[in-house]
Amino acid sequence: MRRLLPWPVGDAVDLDAAYWVEDPGRQHVVGAMVASADGAAEAEGRAGGLSGPADVRLFALLRGHADVLLVGASTVRIEQYGGDQPSPERRAWRTDRGMAEVPRIAVVTRSCALDPAGPLFTDTMVRPLIVTCSAAPPERVAMLTDVADVVTAGDDSVDIAAALDVLAERGLRRVSCEGGPTLLAQAIAAGRLDELSLTVSPLLLAGPARRILSGPPLRVPVRLRLAHVLEDDDGFLFLRYLLDIRPDQPPDSDAALRSQPPPGMALR
Ligand SMILES: NC(=O)c1ccc[n+]([C@@H]2O[C@H](COP(=O)([O-])OP(=O)(O)OC[C@H]3O[C@@H](n4cnc5c(N)ncnc54)[C@H](OP(=O)(O)O)[C@@H]3O)[C@@H](O)[C@H]2O)c1
Numbered sequence: 001m002r003r004l005l006p007w008p009v010g011d012a013v014d015l016d017a018a019y020w021v022e023d024p025g026r027q028h029v030v031g032a033m034v035a036s037a038d039g040a041a042e043a044e045g046r047a048g049g050l051s052g053p054a055d056v057r058l059f060a061l062l063r064g065h066a067d068v069l070l071v072g073a074s075t076v077r078i079e080q081y082g083g084d085q086p087s088p089e090r091r092a093w094r095t096d097r098g099m100a101e102v103p104r105i106a107v108v109t110r111s112c113a114l115d116p117a118g119p120l121f122t123d124t125m126v127r128p129l130i131v132t133c134s135a136a137p138p139e140r141v142a143m144l145t146d147v148a149d150v151v152t153a154g155d156d157s158v159d160i161a162a163a164l165d166v167l168a169e170r171g172l173r174r175v176s177c178e179g180g181p182t183l184l185a186q187a188i189a190a191g192r193l194d195e196l197s198l199t200v201s202p203l204l205l206a207g208p209a210r211r212i213l214s215g216p217p218l219r220v221p222v223r224l225r226l227a228h229v230l231e232d233d234d235g236f237l238f239l240r241y242l243l244d245i246r247p248d249q250p251p252d253s254d255a256a257l258r259s260q261p262p263p264g265m266a267l268r
Contacts (some may be wrong), residue, residue, distance in 0.1 A: 005229040015061050027168045029175040029192050031184050032062045033212040034199040040209035050201040054232035064090045066103045066176035072183035073109035083124030108158050112140035121147040131163045161190040181214035202235035
């Protein structure tokens with residue numbers, strides 16, 4: 001991958017350096033999404049049809065930077081979501097930084113309609129977390145309790161801010177929110193998203209596909225700051241946006257913006 005902005009760097013980008021936040025200080029939530037050039041967040045119902053090799057690599061890297069992968073139950077059901085299996089090198093990279101070898105997975109669900117024999121529970125190296133609410137069907141909760149840690153955050157539905165607080169209390173500070181659009185929109189509405197990593201896939205789809213956010217309009221449009229744009233040889237763009245909605249932004253998260261271009265090269 002090459003960097004196009006804030007100024008071009010032709011050599012292969014060091015992705016760890018480009019995305020790692022050294023010390024977030026408090027919980028840091030990154031949304032990781034892919035969309036077609038006309039804004040579709042799914043192709044024939046799946047995100048995978050939008051992706052490419054470099055996107056898969058970046059997605060794995062963002063997982064490698066996370067303590068926990070936060071995901072909505074529909075994405076788990078549709079994508080046959082399984083556990084994360086980092087390479088031995090990535091595991092060592094993580095433990096060198098005081099992280100667990102493998103990120104946990106936290107699934108947000110009211111229905112708790114998740115198959116206890118599914119890959120989410122059988123392929124994982126760490127017991128998943130199920131984040132549900134008081135209105136969840138007790139018999140389904142009981143089934144999941146055998147295969148996961150079940151926590152409650154909210155009454156009729158999950159309060160996403162409370163859910164994130166529960167994760168933080170468990171020491172899960174680096175959160176990669178992997179969607180889907182319903183969950184991500186709530187994280188933003190709750191003012192809890194710090195970054196958006198958006199891959200723009202060189203595809204046009206039209207049709208009824210939803211966008212990367214789904215749900216009621218945000219009360220106030222959220223302003224984004226572009227930290228960098230990368231590209232690969234296949235025409236994918238990788239946009240790292242920072243959100244301006246949190247006044248206590250971690251000091252290093254906008255390092256790319258604050259650093260200076262080489263002499264003679266103007267910032268756009
Ligand atoms: N483009 C991308 O990068 C990307 C990423 C991820 C997913 N996707 C695509 O997006 C689609 C799925 O996304 P989606 O928006 O339909 O669903 P989603 O956000 O993955 O999951 C929605 C489900 O999560 C649970 N949920 C969400 N908020 C909740 C709350 N506040 N309280 C309780 N439960 C809550 C509910 O589960 P229950 O029904 O179990 O109660 C709800 O039905 C799939 O097509 C997937 O392929 C695309």
